[in-house]
Amino acid sequence: MDLHVRYEGDDDPKKCTAKKLERFDMAVLHGSDRETPYGVVLNPHADRALSPADADTSALVALDCSWESAGEAMFSLPGEHRALPYLVAANPVNFGHPMQLTTVEAIAAALCIFGEKTRAEDVLSKFNWGHTFLELNEEPLRRYSECADSTEVVEIQREYLERE
Numbered sequence: 001m002d003l004h005v006r007y008e009g010d011d012d013p014k015k016c017t018a019k020k021l022e023r024f025d026m027a028v029l030h031g032s033d034r035e036t037p038y039g040v041v042l043n044p045h046a047d048r049a050l051s052p053a054d055a056d057t058s059a060l061v062a063l064d065c066s067w068e069s070a071g072e073a074m075f076s077l078p079g080e081h082r083a084l085p086y087l088v089a090a091n092p093v094n095f096g097h098p099m100q101l102t103t104v105e106a107i108a109a110a111l112c113i114f115g116e117k118t119r120a121e122d123v124l125s126k127f128n129w130g131h132t133f134l135e136l137n138e139e140p141l142r143r144y145s146e147c148a149d150s151t152e153v154v155e156i157q158r159e160y161l162e163r164e
């Protein structure tokens, strides 16, 4: 599975996690929806939760833009749109907050849910806070990766949301 990012470029490029993945040849950035390959699109507004049932995709796609501009209309990419289930951010800007993950955290979470934990560790290894993301979310990521489908993922997510 290839990693792709629809790159909007409205965030500080020095802090942008997608740009860093590109520098290490770990993801391909695209400047328009048309150029971005069809695949599973990581979209926090999607109705369906990502689950291991989505793992057979050839392309995992994130949209890198600022959170200010990340409204529903921004996710106009063709593809199978999926929201990540409850997880907490480890990046310095949103540390400890649920759901608002950086692009690299979102990609790493999806890889873990698909059973590709080593690859998730590889992409996160480029960030000094990266290992913390896997530590903070170790239990939910393991449990989501053991689900058959999105319905099971949502059931497990409910337990974490109830503890909030």
Ligand SMILES: C[S@@+](CC[C@H](N)C(=O)[O-])C[C@H]1O[C@@H](n2cnc3c(N)ncnc32)[C@H](O)[C@@H]1O
Binding pocket: 011, 015, 016, 017, 018, 042, 043, 044, 045, 061, 062, 063, 064, 065, 066, 067, 070, 082, 083, 084, 085, 099, 100, 101, 102, 103, 104, 106
């Ligand atoms: C809004 S951008 C912010 C990126 C930030 N500028 C960076 O440097 O990483 C983060 C992207 O990660 C993915 N993402 C983050 N949280 C998500 C969630 N809860 N569900 C699905 N995708 C999510 C989406 O593709 C989202 O557009």
